[in-house]
Amino acid sequence: MSHGATMEEKNYDVQEVVAVVDRDRYVREFRDVPTFEACCKQCPNYGNRWGCPPFDHDTLQDLLPYEKVKIIGVKITPHDEKLPLSQAQSLMRPEIERVNKRLLEMEREKGGLAFGFVGDCPYCNGAPCARLHGEPCRHPQVVRPSLEAFGFDIGKTTRELLGIEIQWSRDKRMPKFLTLVCGLFYNE
Numbered sequence: 001m002s003h004g005a006t007m008e009e010k011n012y013d014v015q016e017v018v019a020v021v022d023r024d025r026y027v028r029e030f031r032d033v034p035t036f037e038a039c040c041k042q043c044p045n046y047g048n049r050w051g052c053p054p055f056d057h058d059t060l061q062d063l064l065p066y067e068k069v070k071i072i073g074v075k076i077t078p079h080d081e082k083l084p085l086s087q088a089q090s091l092m093r094p095e096i097e098r099v100n101k102r103l104l105e106m107e108r109e110k111g112g113l114a115f116g117f118v119g120d121c122p123y124c125n126g127a128p129c130a131r132l133h134g135e136p137c138r139h140p141q142v143v144r145p146s147l148e149a150f151g152f153d154i155g156k157t158t159r160e161l162l163g164i165e166i167q168w169s170r171d172k173r174m175p176k177f178l179t180l181v182c183g184l185f186y187n188e
């Protein structure tokens with residue numbers, strides 16, 4: 001169900017792990033909207049980014065047209081074990097851009113629904129999100145919610161489907177590796 005591939009990049013290594021599961025199972029066993037929406041409410045992006053909750057409809061309806069979900073985990077291991085956590089965003093940015101592009105290509109090819117990454121939206125170059133002014137997203141063709149935003153448990157997903165135990169930072173140091181998780185709902 002899963003496979004891995006290692007690539008050598010600038011100052012970090014990247015490993016991808018992929019799992020394919022039935023949508024029914026993923027929704028039944030890995031989705032808990034009240035719990036994860038409560039986590040999202042602690043984030044300043046809640047209600048302030050178009051990719052983030054709250055959404056104006058029942059998000060389960062967006063998933064029901066699809067039978068499968070492909071989960072992609074991206075493990076980023078810095079070569080320097082003593083990097084400060086403040087460098088995490090710049091370390092992840094090229095990988096986020098690379099995988100986002102691939103997800104959108106997969107979405108176009110398979111006619112599916114892609115899920116990207118949490119965090120600051122990269123498409124308005126730091127300008128305040130249009131949501132703050134009650135206006136529509138300026139780049140809806142590329143903005144996608146994260147799996148967390150739709151209530152999926154990312155820790156359980158990585159542990160049980162990808163065999164990755166997410167590492168946390170200590171003393172403002174980078175953890176041993178950073179983990180990005182994204183996915184695509186689709187039909188075969």
Ligand code: SF4
Pocket residue numbers: 049050051121122123124127128129130131136137138139140143
């Ligand atoms: S692309 Fe711009 S308007 Fe759309 S969600 Fe991102 S920051 Fe907001």
